Amino acid sequence: MAGRWTLARGVIHERASALDWAMDSRPRSDSRARECAGLGDGLSPAELSNLTPRAQIAEEWERVRLPESDRKLRVLIVGGAGVAGRNTAASLSKFCPQLQLVIGARNKDKGVQTVSTLGGNSEFVHVDINDFTSLQAAMADSDLVVHAAGPYEYADTKVLEAAIESKTTYVDISDHEGYSRRAKSYMNKAIAAGVPAITNAGANPGVSNLMAATLIHDAQTENRGQPQKLRYNYFTSGSGGTGPGVLSTTFYLLADEAVTYHQGEEKKLKPYSDKRSVSFGEGIGERDVFLLNVPEVASARRVFGVPTIDARFGTAPFFWNWTLLAVMKLLPVEILKDRRIVQFLSKFAYPFIRAVDVISGEKAAIRVDLECSDGYNTSAIFSHQRLAEAAGTATAAFVLAVLEGSTKPGVWYPEEPEGIAVEAREKLLRRAAEGAMEFQITKSFCRRKEKQGMKLGWIN
Template sequence: MSEKVLIIGGRGRIGSSVAKDLANFTDAKITITGRDPAAANNPMPAPGVQYLALNLTDHEAVRNAIKGCKVVVHCAGPFQYRDANVLKTCIDEGVNYVDVSDSRGFTSRALELKETAKKADITAVINTGIFPGISNSMVRQGVEKLDEAERIHLSYVVGSSGGAGLTVMRTTFLGLQNPFDVLENGNWKQVKPYTGRETIEFPAPYGKTGVYWFDMPEAFTLPDTFPQAKTVITKFGTAPDLYNHLTWFVANLWPQSWVKNSAVVEFLSHVSYNMTKVTDTMVGTGVAVRSEVNGIKDGKPTTFCSTVVHNSAAVATGIGTGAIAELILKGKLQKPGVWPQEQALATDLFEHLMASRQMPVQEQWL
């Protein structure tokens, strides 16, 4: 019999992309969820995918949906708004778990359940997708190329909407609300979101693009994973560059009471989404990630740089998350506990998965 996979939030663009990837690479019986019962009448992401109307506030219904599954994939963001109830329920029911979380607070709450998950013998991999996710594994790959890693610099750029819908817009504006801690030269310091612009050379079609400090869970999971690194930088930007300047304006010149107002966040998300309907046709909806790890190799200072690019950020996220779920389904990734991707996924498996998805990581020594 086929193993059962439940994709919570699978009706959205990210969840649908995960469903498509799993349908392509496994024979799992896939159920996607959404809040609207009428969505059952809409086309499914892939043949054989079933739909279940589910509200995450109904804990008993969530528990019943999770029972009997091999893997649950949590795609119902923004994760700034989510508690860890889905993960807790998976642990209670002995079901493996994967998510696309990108929130510092949610990541911390999930990691608090590590020992409980170990005792339940379930594997939970958080922060999967493209960034975080594939980006984390790119860093691990770079660290392992060196004898000693000293500095990690991760940069991301997304074209227009990224093809990912309103949820990603909300996530971006929620990420502007609070300063956050980063590791620099061995010391933790606080930075403001969307400051510290740098110009980074990404693969085509992006080229030189501005990126800014942005609060990602990698900013604290990577220092934990690779304690020899004294600096970890995570910066994000968008194309066209006009969006960077508009976002900088909101983050740095608007009153904090506005930036933290939920109605304002919702307004900005809808305005931005409508703007991207135009720019999507101009610059595309792709994504690029650049990982640069500085350190020592054979007694000499050196830098290992890797890049990956895809023409759809939503599809790339589906690939990154679907690949992890595939490994768990097939018994190739068994590590009881709760782990960010770079702690769960070995580099040889990562490289195999990227090759199988025809999404090669370009490598370069600088």
């Protein structure tokens, strides 16, 4: 039977072909399905029960049943008329049609237009993120608020403060280390108020953090030595279908030194330097990526304590990489940190980038690599046809996990077990993979007693 094969983690570790199918959302031929099915020979009935053919889910999304309530759960999306907010709302409506979605925005026309695409369980409310009273009023009857109003580089924490004050569960999609650090400073206030909150809960950061957490948890569970190196790699074609806000974030990051860790020592390196070629699997292939300062490097160091961590990003077509390198070299840091100039540059460049998107596509991919002390290596890859859709689905998956009770009071990173409980990670990742081209985990063993270079299930 052709379809999507889902292999439960922790059952087959040394059967490379079967493991390559883990959480893989691409349709397979009948012959390939039979080949994979044959790999189950010799497994116990309990193990075989974990190898299950599933129908493709691009059009048939998982329907989520949330805990019983005497009324419809109400989710407010601040920045709901923007690209990130719209895609989050669309994904939530597919996962959980019974949710009451509230699109919070300053622009009424865009907000009402967004509501018109969501069906009857949605409404518009005027919200100004710079007005604390406006935020509190919008949250008055809400069970959870999603802060999707980026960019976050110079954003304050009013949305989080209002959430704590009104005792509203909070999720944001921040992609800036400074903002997430400011959010974490409200830990004690959130605990005292009994408010669960997660920062960095999108695709990257967000899903990428949980991919790393899964790799590390598996390595530790299997006693594969100590994690030594953790590498995040990202790729996006053009804009990925996102808005000018993400382009602004890219310019801001070019002004920041890339924070990395080498053998436990923090090192700040030149942004968009130290090029590497990384394979992102089928549909994306090998791409050049460059150092960039992203929040998951710092959070991974704090949470996991891995001594060597870095993150890289690349884009396509190739001349966009050249353009970013030129911007970094030609424009003074002061200009790249000037909010008004960056917003002007983003709005000016965005139409050209969107025009090229027609040719290059809007694909996005994440690859996380882990190396351990005994030669055990493992990787996780996620890829999607459109970054904007992937980010919306990922954020929706976080929202559902929090509503299901996976998060304790406090402000947490995604990879902290208090943020997303260990036992809830796999379900969240499965939901985040809805509509993805590929989501897989592969492993390589290189033990001292074996020949060097022996690899099982490794992605070259």
